[in-house]
Amino acid sequence: MGFFNKIAEGLKKTREKFFGNIKTLFSGRILDEDVLEELEEIMILSDVGVESTKDILEKLKERYKKEKSEDPLLLLRDIMVEHLDNKPLNLNPDKKPFVILVVGVNGTGKTTTIAKLGKLYKEKGKDVVFAAGDTFRAAAIEQLKEWGKRLNINVIAHSHGSDAAAVAYDALNHAISKNKDVVIIDTAGRLHTKSNLMEELKKIKRVIQKVIPDAPHEILLVLDGTTGQNGIIQAKVFKEAIDLSGIAITKLDGTAKGGIAFAINQELKIPIKLIGVGEKAEDLQIFDPEMYCNALLGIEE
Template identity: 70%
Template sequence: MSVLDKFMKGLTKTRKTLFHNIKTIFSGRTLDEDTLEELEEILIMSDMGVDVVEKILEELKDKYHNKITDQEDPLLILRDIMVSHLSTSPLILDTSNAPLVVLLVGVNGSGKTTTAAKLAKIYMNYGKDVVLAAADTFRAAAIEQLKEWGNRLNATVIAHQKGSDPAAVVFDAISHAKAKSKDVIIIDTAGRLHTKSNLMDELKKIKRVVQREIEGAPQEILLVLDGTTGQNGIIQAKAFKEAIDITGVAITKLDGTAKGGIAFAINHELNIPIKLVGLGEKEDDLQIFDPVKYCNALLGIEE
């Protein structure tokens, strides 16, 4: 299955529930107020966020005001405008200054542990040796889940007992990675409610340990957000952003929602690039974010 096919499949609910009417809207070449209202409703219902939708529609009206030619496809014009409102930054893959450290943060239930494992698979596909650190020591289930993933992927998992010091797990993972010349360390962290200040203190402590042991690390601090929570996820994200420097966002479970436009709102509200999207439950359904493929999948545009 191609990357576009994965995006198409993962965003099926959003496309079929909300965006399926857009091609009909553009069947005529005029953009009257009724058409704009219909389009606005579709975009807002997808959880894009009102501000982003208004900007997209303004640009679309400008294009129509300046007259589109018969050779131009209105749907592609909309796609290009949408893409321009998504800032992205490539996931760091360079391990020339190994080990590369990726720290995953977010609330419980967002899919952090699964994302850690699937991200390990991405790096392994690039030929990297990966160490997984089970630093969510508050939940025995998270430790066991990561161990199971490690067995499935044939990746090393460094874990302690439930209730142990998360920073100690991270220290041991770093020591192992250095001793075995591993390329990447992926750290799964606890995700108690974002209102608990002690969680944020723990994340800062983990970050300090990483910084002390590896110069320039962590190179990636990825906030894992459940795409099905919609605007509530942005409230969570703001709390994490205040506590720790986020380099990017991984949006999970987009296949389980009809509001897959949330990437726009996250981008706009937080000014943090989307780096990864979860498009299904299989181990290769976590994909590096591609704005063009994402928008094509929403609009049903085949490349």
Template identity: 50%
Template sequence: MGFFSRLKESLTKTRQTFIEKIDQVVTGRKGIDEELYEELEEVLIQADVGVNTAMKLVERVRKGVKARNVQEASRLKDIFYEELAYLMGEKVTPIQENAEGPTVIMVVGVNGVGKTTTIGKMAYQYKEQGKKVLLAAGDTFRAAAIDQLEIWAQRVGVDIIKHQEGSDPGAVAYDAVHAARSRNVDVLLIDTAGRLHNKSNLMDELRKVHRIIAREMPGAPHEVLLVLDATTGQNALNQAKIFSEAVNVTGIALTKLDGTAKGGVVTAIVTEMAIPVKLIGIGERMDDLRPFNPKDFIDALYGKKKDDE
């Protein structure tokens, strides 16, 4: 099964709460009236598209109906597809790389979103491309986080920079940047803590780690990747806002799209945040973390077929 087919399968629950609900609203209706638009908006909000995006999308559909002089409710689904595609765009935004090497990627996000797994899968994929990869265990507050990352390093076959539990994350970042240079590493992936129970401390710490990386290697980090869990729905948007206040988040990796009914949050993230979704995770396999393609996402959401399936 190709990646598009797996993406389509992973979006089954989201399709049921999103596209199929829109079908239900439209089916059997003769004309298009205000009540229909209100129901459409309600479906979108329930599908975790978010209030702002739902209103924006329905407004675009309303204008689309008027511009095309559409009378039949059955044609609304096609207009909705077009307007959703317009809002999502077609641009695939790759992970930034430093041509002069090493590429430094700082990975942030709360505990439990799949941060360590994302780092592990990225390390595997970079290694498969023939790149030399180094991991840095910057979440020094949880012994389990250091152990987890070390297991991934062994599994993938890459080196890791780690200190003892409770040590200074800034010192880990400092050592990792210098090790990456001296060992001629292509990609350095730096894990960070994700404790949101004391938000101000965490954010101060992230800023400090970011400053140290930038000081030791001008231009770095080349990417600050925020890992979000799709199953948290609208809460993912709140997390994106919190982390953006602390550090300049340059991209989002959205994990756990498989098995969630809340995949509609992708639409909210793309349209409401000025941060591109760069990676999506749809399963446990090493290659189930892929670049985010908005067009493929919408086609998979609609259950469309691809030529290469």
């Protein structure tokens, strides 16, 4: 299955429940107030968010007046694409080791996302190290070790309950001594002890910077796409504590609320860098706004 088809398949629920109706809505009709009202409802129900919806529809109305000959579906697609920040994840970094700190609450698919991300870098010929920094959950350490075996990636781990910053420190020193290209660091995600977790993340970052002053080069927040607007609330908590450079949205294949990407961009001003559209390692994709919008609207690439 090709790159676009994977994303189209992964966004099937959102397209069938909401965005697929847009094609019907536009067929043979002019873009009047009734159509715009129906369009607004579709977008809000798919979690695009009130502000994003308003912004997109105002631009659509304005541009449609100027470019009446334009297909309104393609016009909408172009405006939606413009609405999404496009700062793709760097798969060929010039820093070595390139350090990625991965944060997020438990249950978002964080550890699995790290494994899939490791696979993406390996496919680019990079030598990767995992740091099992979620020392709060023994299962997370075991899970990452298992992925490491499967992908033939070194995993630096301490025992359950040990200091996560010490794991990060050891992983970085290992990467430097072995001339590795990329270090991906897992972290704990227990929001019920929020202040402790945020202090731990700040400590990990300080320790990383003792070894490599300009690292981490990416701080990625993993959000579960099925949680919709709740994910944005989680993201705000993390954003207050640590400088996020990007977001990975997981489990988009399990929700009809795939419009959440727009709300995330509008409210958080943090670029989406990765999307997960399935369980397999290859189902984590670099976020491409045009491909994403085409898949949502059922426009063939």
